[in-house]
Amino acid sequence: MSTRALTYGPVQFPNRLGIEQFQFDRALRLGLVPGADLAGGRWSAGVFEAARQRREEILARVGDQPDLGAVRSAEVLQERLGRPVSSDAVSELGRAEALPIVGEYKGRPLYCGLAVDEFEDLAALERAERDGRLLTRDQAAVHLRIRPVDVDHLIRTGLLRPVERVRGRFRTWVSLYRAGDLTVLPGWLAEAGLDWEAVRATPPGQPSPLADLPSEADLLT
Template sequence: MPPSRWSRAAAEAMDTDAIQAAMPSPPISGGAAADRIADALGTPNVIGEKAAVTAFVVRRFVDRGLLADLSANPDGTLHHPDQVDQVCRRKDLADLVAADTPLGPEQAAARLRVRRADFDHMVRLGWVRSPQSIEVRFGTSRAGAVDVALYTTASVDAIPAAHPEVDWEQLRAVEKGRRSPLASLRPAPAPA
């Protein structure tokens, strides 16, 4: 490893070690943080049932700067339990969780009251971006696995206001099998 990379990695490791040394208890996983947040909302996550709050929401809280990720693992997060408890005491916790709740493409299209094909054009146009995807398996084989993009509820809800040039009522009235009015639009050029 080049010296500059090693120095950065060593500094990050020392910061993590210092943080962990100052903690009264070990860090908790993103799943455990999600469980604490769900409990704080009065909607506990129950094994075997759809989770009220997921690790996806916890990752969005990290993106917002509400929680620090103490892990260098891209497949999971670790959090200071006191920081999670502090987030759980926020008066706007329910609103934050609702805004960061994941939606698949079908759910996003239904929320906007448009066809899935229209939502796919919105993605192509760059009107909404997926911060994370999940692997969904069909059957027991990896050959039947597909990646499904997830979108935050807030990012989906923001689309109509961000694009007033679209006649949303007309778009919502397009019948199945008809070409989307969004099909002829081109993505805006990327800023230089």
């Protein structure tokens, strides 16, 4: 009578190995454990035994920090680096791939806990704090030193795009704009021949110099 060879699924493998699911997923991501070698996404007993013999090495490499959202990542970085860290900066580090995004939870990015634990680049963090601040339309106007109606024209033309939308009062959606995009915009428009200082100098009630720019929809037709 033959005995069916023991195999392991993606939950059984880490359970029998005595490691957390996130550690197993990270070990797979880092190539410390090979992908499933059997049909149906399962691992053979031989692969499991090889991993069991390397268990301590695998644990040392994957760390013990689960993958984290932006708020919790900021808290961990702040405690470890001894300086304030905002969730906006974490999101910016994710956009720059300085903190790898490895998944999501309820539609929000999850950042690699190992990378958060190992992050040391204070210069990159400074840039992320500066460029990654998210501003509302009115805050964007203050940042650019123009009127909100001028910001509306930048949005209409597609020259300014939100990087995120969040729920505001009365369950309305509020668009948020990245400070780094706002900072480079005046120089880019000036190089394109637009008198940016004239935009800034336009008094209340007067038409915006940006009003004649074609809308994004017009450019696509």
